[in-house]
Amino acid sequence: MDTLETRELRYFVAVAEELHFGRAAERLGMAQPPLSRAIQRLERRLGVSLLERDRRGVSLTGAGEVLLHEGRAALDAVTAAARRARRAGDPGGPRDRLVLTVKAAASHELLQKLLAAYAAEPGAAEIEVLPSGICEQGELLRDGRADVALMHTPFNSLAGFDSEELLTEGQVAILPAGHPLTARGTLSMAEISDIPGLPLARWARDGAYPPGPGPEIRDQTQxxxxxALGRTAAVIPDSARAWLWAEHAAVPLTDAPPVVTHIVWPAHSRSLALAGLIRTATRL
Structure with a gap:
């Protein structure tokens, strides 16, 4: 039988992510024995082994890895469908509304132009802007909290989404104001990567921070x-200068990879309001 229940997928994903039945049961708020039986029934129905169990613990089989990847996507889709349906049927809310998520303080000028141009279109939907943390826009699109996003490559993955390129720009080094290197007209990536006492900040990628001496950054304010305190330096798109403080200085980088801003949306979307916003964005 090929049909899977949402409950079964939630059980399996919890076990597959925890790789421990006890922790998975605690996460799900249930006892361990019924969880173990549910996974065994799922394996029998599919006719494959999803988990390897031995004295060392639990690990995923090849089939288990596939189901974990597909199961996460399916659960995200179910959650997104519920959220979007609830929002569409909200009697107290606007009939047409789009939630646009963008990394806080990024693409400021482009976002202003986009919102103003779209608002001038006949029948434009209401746009709710949802600021997000670093690399969170994809998650917000997948689980239905947002309908559309402004995302940036090479920092964000666009896998599984439809997108249109809007802007390509260079990058700048952000240093404490008064640092000797701020007197330079330009810098190279090698120079910014090896400043004594001023390590580059580190952002999480896929939930993990890359190795290095710089601080682990969780948000723009940090x-x-x-x-400003002289504890780190950063490399950011040129347009992100909008959030700089007086204690900061920006120096263009000669060899940093270009940053491309995309407007991004779920591939299955059939929203006419979204189609109108995308048309406006690509005309800017």
Whole structure:
């Protein structure tokens, strides 16, 4: 039988992510024995082994890895469908509304132009802007909290989404004001990567921070404060200068990879309001 229940997928994903039946049961708020039986029934129905169990613990089989990847996507889709349906049927809310998520303080000028141009279109929907943390826009699109996003490559993954390119720009180094290197007209990536006492800030990628001596950054405010205090430096798109403090200085980088801003949306979307916003964005 090929049909899977949402409950079964939630059980399996919890076990597959925890790789421990006890922790998975605690996460799900249930006892361990019924969880173990549910996974065994799922394996029998599918006719494959999803988990390897031995004295060392639990690990995923090849089939289990596939189901974990597909199961996460399916659960996200179910959650997104519920959220979007609830929002569409809200009697107290606007009939047409789009939630646009963008990384806080990024693409400020482009976002202003986009919102103004779209608002001038006949029949434009209401746009709710949802600021997000670093690299969170994809998650917000997948689980239905947002309908559309402004995302940036190479920092964000666009896998599984439809997108249109809007803007390509260079990058700048952000240093504490008064640092000797701020007197330079330009810098190279090698120079910014090896400043004594001023390590580059580190952002999480896929839930993990890359190795390095720089501080682990969780949000824009933390980054701004640490740069102002002379504890770190950062490399950001040129347009992000909009959030700089007086205690910061920006120096263009000659060899940093270009940053491309995209408007991004779920591939299955059939929203006419979204189609209108995308048309406006690509005309800017």
């Amino acid at each position: 980054l701004a404060q640490l740069i």
